[in-house]
Amino acid sequence: MANDGQDTRMDPAREQALVARARSDPGAFGELYDFYLPRIYGYVARRVEDRSMAEDLTATTFERALGAVRGDDFRNASFGGFLYRVAANAVVDHVRRERHTIPLGVRARDHDRDGDREDAEAISDESAARAFASAVDRDLLRRALVRMPDSHRRVILLKYFDGLDLDELCAALGCSRQTFAVKLHRALRALRAAVGQEATDAA
Amino acid sequence: MRPEDRRAAMAGSAGSDEPLPPLDADLLPLDEELTAAGAQARRALHGRTQPTRLFSTSLRDRLVSAAAAPADSTSAAASRALPPLAAERGSRLRPELARTGETWAPRPLDPRIARRTPTVLPRARWSLLAAAALTGVVVAGALGARLDWLLPSPTADASPPPSSAPAPTADTTPGPTQVVALPLPTAAPATEPAVTPRVTAKPAATPRPTPKPTPKAEPTPKPEPTLPPIAPMELMAKACPGGVVLDWTKPSPDVGHYHVLRSLAGDVAPTYPAPGATEIESATSWSAGVTDAYDASLDGGGASATYRAFAFDGGDQVLAYSPSVTVTTVAARSLGSLGVTPNGPGSITLSWAGADLPAACFTYGKLVASAEDPEPSYLKGSQYLAVIGDPGATGVTVEGLPSGTTVWMRYELIRATSTGKFVVGRTAVVQVTYP
Numbered sequence: 001m002a003n004d005g006q007d008t009r010m011d012p013a014r015e016q017a018l019v020a021r022a023r024s025d026p027g028a029f030g031e032l033y034d035f036y037l038p039r040i041y042g043y044v045a046r047r048v049e050d051r052s053m054a055e056d057l058t059a060t061t062f063e064r065a066l067g068a069v070r071g072d073d074f075r076n077a078s079f080g081g082f083l084y085r086v087a088a089n090a091v092v093d094h095v096r097r098e099r100h101t102i103p104l105g106v107r108a109r110d111h112d113r114d115g116d117r118e119d120a121e122a123i124s125d126e127s128a129a130r131a132f133a134s135a136v137d138r139d140l141l142r143r144a145l146v147r148m149p150d151s152h153r154r155v156i157l158l159k160y161f162d163g164l165d166l167d168e169l170c171a172a173l174g175c176s177r178q179t180f181a182v183k184l185h186r187a188l189r190a191l192r193a194a195v196g197q198e199a200t201d202a203a
Numbered sequence: 204m205r206p207e208d209r210r211a212a213m214a215g216s217a218g219s220d221e222p223l224p225p226l227d228a229d230l231l232p233l234d235e236e237l238t239a240a241g242a243q244a245r246r247a248l249h250g251r252t253q254p255t256r257l258f259s260t261s262l263r264d265r266l267v268s269a270a271a272a273p274a275d276s277t278s279a280a281a282s283r284a285l286p287p288l289a290a291e292r293g294s295r296l297r298p299e300l301a302r303t304g305e306t307w308a309p310r311p312l313d314p315r316i317a318r319r320t321p322t323v324l325p326r327a328r329w330s331l332l333a334a335a336a337l338t339g340v341v342v343a344g345a346l347g348a349r350l351d352w353l354l355p356s357p358t359a360d361a362s363p364p365p366s367s368a369p370a371p372t373a374d375t376t377p378g379p380t381q382v383v384a385l386p387l388p389t390a391a392p393a394t395e396p397a398v399t400p401r402v403t404a405k406p407a408a409t410p411r412p413t414p415k416p417t418p419k420a421e422p423t424p425k426p427e428p429t430l431p432p433i434a435p436m437e438l439m440a441k442a443c444p445g446g447v448v449l450d451w452t453k454p455s456p457d458v459g460h461y462h463v464l465r466s467l468a469g470d471v472a473p474t475y476p477a478p479g480a481t482e483i484e485s486a487t488s489w490s491a492g493v494t495d496a497y498d499a500s501l502d503g504g505g506a507s508a509t510y511r512a513f514a515f516d517g518g519d520q521v522l523a524y525s526p527s528v529t530v531t532t533v534a535a536r537s538l539g540s541l542g543v544t545p546n547g548p549g550s551i552t553l554s555w556a557g558a559d560l561p562a563a564c565f566t567y568g569k570l571v572a573s574a575e576d577p578e579p580s581y582l583k584g585s586q587y588l589a590v591i592g593d594p595g596a597t598g599v600t601v602e603g604l605p606s607g608t609t610v611w612m613r614y615e616l617i618r619a620t621s622t623g624k625f626v627v628g629r630t631a632v633v634q635v636t637y638p
Contacts, residue, residue, distance in 0.1 A: 022270065025270075026267045026268075026270035026271045027267075029266065029267065029270045030263060030266070030267045030270075033262075033263055033266060033267075034263070037254060037259055037262075037263075038253060038254065038456075041252065041253065041254040042245070042248075042252035042253065045248075045251065045252040045253075046248060046252055051517075051518070055254070055258050055262075058254065058262075059262050062262065062266055063266070063269075066266055066269060066270055070270070131244055131248060132240065132241065132244050134244070134247075135240045135241070135243040135244035135247060136236070136237075136240040137236075137240070138236070141236065156237065159237075159241075160237040160238055160240065160241035161241045161244055161245070162241075163241055163242070163245060166223060177223055178224075180223070181223050181224045184226070185226070185227065185230065188226070188230045188233055188234065189230070191233065192230070192233060
């Protein structure tokens with residue numbers, strides 16, 4: 001099966017050069033946009049089923065990115081990771097709006113009630129988890145993916161389903177490589193334990 | 204920039220070049236399984252998770268325009284160029300604009316809301332005063348009509364009878380109606396002096412200041428979003444024994460999926476769906492990168508089949524279509540009977556007639572066997588005993604077979620494409636008991 005190029009990565013040096021140029025060169029930002037739009041849109045669309053809303057959230061993500069790269073304090077080494085993190089925030093905001101009635105003009109995250117960000121993140125990952133699980137051949141693994149703890153499942157989804165590279169994963173999760181390695185190990189072990197639990201339940 | 208975005212922008216830990224510690228060995232199989240599943244899931248969802256071409260180009264135009272503004276005004280420029288979130292505004296305005304390519308501009312405030320703003324307060328004050336006065340006129344008039352028999356009317360004799368007042372109250376209008384002249388900022392128009400105040404309750408007589416007509420700027424025509432050029436779409440159809448291999452080119456990076464139509468009665472019209480044409484299910488590709496497929500739905504050979512491929516974007520709009528291509532189908536090859544020669548315990552040699560196939564019509568040969576199915580086939584998932592890479596091969600020796608087992612067996616030539624496989628040729632089935 002042919003690969004449509006979604007798995008290729010932009011050379012980090014070129015990406016950083018484009019980010020630096022984007023402050024004064026619209027074409028540089030356009031190039032970053034061309035490369036990341038399908039990825040960011042895909043990330044959002046895998047979590048938000050409504051196409052119009054996915055377009056909204058994607059547009060918001062790039063709008064914020066444009067403001068960020070033209071500011072003085074953009075130091076993130078991974079532009080893609082930054083985009084994924086902003087997109088994740090936009091999706092969480094969207095989920096919160098769907099759950100609560102938020103007054104117009106007020107950001108959802110300003111209405112953080114009892115730390116419901118985690119709930120919103122988990123809900124936003126639900127459809128992604130189901131879509132990912134449907135591609136898994138092993139029945140037990142499929143069921144375990146859907147039922148495993150949210151924090152571990154997020155790591156699994158970002159790495160294997162969304163296909164983020166290492167720097168993007170670290171930026172999206174806001175952690176170092178070492179910390180990510182620990183998170184990944186824990187997530188895989190949690191998944192394997194969940195598979196075992198599924199097998200026990202089935203028996 | 205929002206605080207959380209600023210934190211994300213400042214998160215510099217990702218730039219570290221520390222190597223990632225390798226996964227523990229016992230986790231590697233799970234890692235591989237998840238990696239494969241992730242790639243498969245992304246491919247399966249590709250059509251639904253790609254932005255439409257119009258959305259991509261429209262948003263790009265806006266962002267690049269905003270990026271061209273001075274750096275310190277980027278946020279403002281981007282905000283002007285991009286409408287706020289539909290969810291924040293409680294409407295679906297944004298997607299509509301994205302489709303039409305229009306620029307967002309704030310709508311005029313609803314008059315009920317506009318009254319609250321300082322700029323329209325004077326007008327509102329006049330309106331409220333006038334409304335209060337008119338209410339007073341009406342109430343007082345009604346009361347006067349009811350109570351005039353109780354009150355002496357000093358002007359009753361002096362007032363001329365109303366000329367245009369409604370008839371039922373014509374003889375009782377004086378008295379209370381005098382109230383109307385006092386509080387109003389402007390009196391009733393001079394053109395209607397003789398008319399009773401009740402008649403002045405027409406909207407034209409209210410003291411509302413005449414609004415100055417504000418000259419409206421000519422709407423500047425918005426240029427159409429520039430769309431990237433679409434490369435011509437090519438289609439190659441190769442009639443192989445047992446099926447037709449279809450291969451086309453990807454016309455644009457914005458393709459979401461493909462459909463192929465077939466007609467057995469001449470050309471396929473360049474519309475989707477096309478009248479008289481059949482959609483080939485085995486040739487539908489839901490991934491932009493999958494550009495080869497097959498059609499094995501025509502039994503026998505000698506039919507003249509015409510194909511046309513269509514490329515769609517993520518919004519199910521036709522992006523491009525190929526020219527029509529006509530081929531004459533060919534029946535699957537018969538490789539004769541399958542010869543079986545026992546060699547010893549658990550070993551047999553199988554032979555068949557060779558097939559002279561073009562490379563484009565052959566992927567591999569499979570020697571399949573089944574203990575349950577008397578018509579084993581690789582396409583049905585039957586177990587295979589050997590894989591042959593040469594289409595001209597005429598035999599193979601298989602060893603290590605479980606002695607005494609009886610199976611049905613046949614050899615098949617397979618052509619595999621990205622959307623599935625079909626049988627190019629096969630031998631007859633033979634029942635074999637392993638020596």
